[in-house]
Amino acid sequence: KFIAPVQVPEQVKPEEGINLGVEGGVAGGVEGGVPGGVVGGVVGGLPDAPAPVTQAVRVGGQIKEPKKLKNVNPVYPDIAKQARVQGVVILECTISPQGRVTDVKVLRGIPLLDQAAIDAVKQWVYTPTLLNGVPVPVIMTVTVNFKLS
Secondary structure, eight states: OOOOOSSOOSSOOOOTTOOOOSSSOOTTOOTTOOTTOOTTOOTTOSOOOOOOOOSOEESBTTBOOOOEEEOOOOOOOHHHHHTTOOEEEEEEEEEOTTSBEEEEEEEEOOTTTHHHHHHHHTTOEEOOEEETTEEEOEEEEEEEEEOOO
């Protein structure tokens, strides 16, 4: 049950602790918005952008292998030629966001040919690999063939 006041106050004081925002505002504004804000904006702003990728991602699925822009053939070591050693060296490489080979690890090697393969691959240059439109480091496997003629 409500009872009407005996005397109506001329002005009602706002309660302490309630944020009434900025007086006035603009047509189409949002309650709790920022003065001079963006038309069509939302309270609280935009959601955070995805965190930048700092660890290398592996080629596969949505991550496409970068294209090689610069190839350097390995120098066949004399001792390997004399021993008639030939075959395939398989390497795991990390490609920087700029397309440079920064890290090389031998997955399957031939002792007399491994270093020649590593030295050549470290000079290769690739197109940057993009993830959500941003260049990222990528890990991929490469093979280097050594064949005597």
